[in-house]
Amino acid sequence: MDIVGLLVNAVSGAVGGGAAGAALKEKGLGAMGNTIVGLIGGIGGGALMQQIGFLANTAQAAGLDVGALAGQVVGGGVAGAILTAIIGMAKNAAAKRPG
Template sequence: MDVVSALINAVSGAVGGGAAGAAMKDKGLGVAGNTIVGLLGGIGGGALLQNMGMLATTAESAGFDVGALAGQVVGGGVAGAILTAVIGLAKNAAKRPR
């Protein structure tokens, strides 16, 4: 994964994490937590999708390719949102009295 792809995935993951946290108002991790977890999910999910061959990196696309850029934004955003939702739900499930 090149640096540009990692940055695109990180930013879109942070946005996806923020959106997931906003959607789960009482189960979120707070603004900073949602952003950080989303950022990590975006980087990890984007790297995973690129290694599986599902996303082209910006270096592989030889210049500015809108399709590759859109794929990275969507992949990073969805991965960030999923990781934020999973960790938020797990954290709140662990807090519940039994």
Template sequence: MELIIQLVAGLVGGNAAGAALKNLNLGPVLNSVIGLIGGLGGGQLLSMLGVGGAGEAAAAASNLDIASIVQSVIGGGAGGGILVAIVGAIKKAMGK
């Protein structure tokens, strides 16, 4: 369940970053795809660092609590937004 939350949060975070950073915007399709990837990566990174997310939820045998949901949303949204900003900056730098 946390993976789905991370993917959706990454999708939203990627599109929000694209909307907020007009000069790094990749368009709605690329923002969404990169946001999904970043959301999954960001959530998994928090899990590996021991902050929470999918790893703890799997160990707890699908015991879904509000803390793991919030951590998945934060990790996924931040991961999606950050990855869109990074890819947008690289694309902009290569265009010069």
């Protein structure tokens, strides 16, 4: 993954994590937690999707091709939102557990 793809996935993952946290208010991790988990999810998910061939590398896609960049944004955002939702639900389930 090139640096542009990494940055695009990180930023879009952070935005996706923030959006997921806002949508799941009672299951969120707080603004900073949503952003950090979304950032990690965006980077990891974008790298995974690129490895399996779902996303084109932005450096390989004729410079900064708009389609490749849009794929990176969507992939990173969705991965960040999914990871934030999973971590938020797991955190709340553990908090409700008698113990």
